[in-house]
Amino acid sequence: MRLRVAFLGLALIIVGAGIALFVTLYLIKTPPAVTAATTNNSVEGLPVVNVTLTTVGAAGTGPHPNWVAYLNDNGDPSTYIHAPANSVIHMTINQQDSASGLRNEYFGLVRGTVDNSMKVNGKTMQAIDPTTAAHTFTIPDLGVSVPLLGVTSDQQGNPPQNVVEFDFKVPGPGLYRWQCFVPCGAGTLYGNGGPMQTLGYMAGELVVS
């Protein structure tokens, strides 16, 4: 009888410890972040930092290899951007996905960036045809929204891509969520499920400190 009780107690302790370990590992797990790289440049007296991301039609790695994603330099899905306060982020996005079109055409407009413009493969643009958008990089609370031109089937390169560059000002410390406004979550309700609702894929956070 005593042996049975001891065995039961030991089993409960093991199960409890396992649950505690699972919860702890879940809570302390942090996704890969993209940290802005400092430069010697300045815009309007503010220091410029560089951030580079890549957008692809399929992440190819991680728990959802078939989802559209923003990737960091290591090729991992990542939408956590760390940047210093009161700076200008020079964003470079290597856009490698094809167009699926905007639901709200207004997001074809570039706004909130320095000069309200972007450069696509070196060409300055203020808007794109909304049907040619593959994704957007939009930070609602900062008023920043940049449409990302989709690659075409006849586009050259390996892989074919559109290099989108723009600058935007970052205010004081805070957490600013950002997302894509092209409903690119294929196969989900209104295209807004899956990667559109998952941090690390088409929704992210800009951590300013």
Added chain:
Amino acid sequence: MPPRRRTLINIIAGTWAVLAAAGDIALNSLPLPPGSATDIAGSETQVIRILAMMAWPIFVAVVAGLVFTLYVDRVAPDAREFDAQTLRGNSRVQTMWIAGSTTIVLGVAIFGTITLANDTTVPTVAQAVPNTPLEVQVIAQQWYFTYRYPSFGGFESAHLVIPSDREIEFHVTSLDVTHSFWFFAAGVKADAVPEHDNSVDMQPLKTGTYRIECSELCGIWHGSMSDDNAQIVSAGDFNTWAQQQQQLDAPIMKFLPPYSHTYVPAPGAYGS
């Protein structure tokens, strides 16, 4: 009735009267939500104030009755048996109860009906100026509200800006799931339903910066679907802003769809 009991009733009644009057005076002067930024908000605030002033004396009376009962009809620890009086066949109490309840319920019903009837009439504020309603379309999508101004060429904005001198006619719709446009300070809450046009009129009364948020659970970023920079501005400031916005929107104007009360995005825009 024993003199002691009558004295106690008088004390409680007096306390009730003082607390009820003090509470109603306070409620009459407190800045209750949603405020007076628009005619609708002012009307809602007035309704809340009146109902609160009606409810407060009743609440105090219930508490006073409870205290009275607990004190007078309490059972002594050494009492052998419970012998509280049974109230039966007291026509005076029954009449007062039925008459009071009926008066309160009918009063609230009449008051509500009159308020609703008044809210459906054209606002009487600022009638001195030509008050053609300014149509503003609210377009909801996961997870952002944008706004179109058909009388200014149909430009679109990421922030709501409206003039204080004109009646506003909101037309609320959605491009994906159901949202709810909640302009709290204006007293406006309207569901944004795909392929439906939900309209609501209001007359701004106070300039200022206000918050707008979605009040319908609409997905993971529902909690972030808000804007703290909605503005009610003077007519001059609004015209200046509209001109600036038209210039900013110029590059996208040729791509915006013709203004419509509802939109049905192309199947290709559904990501499936």
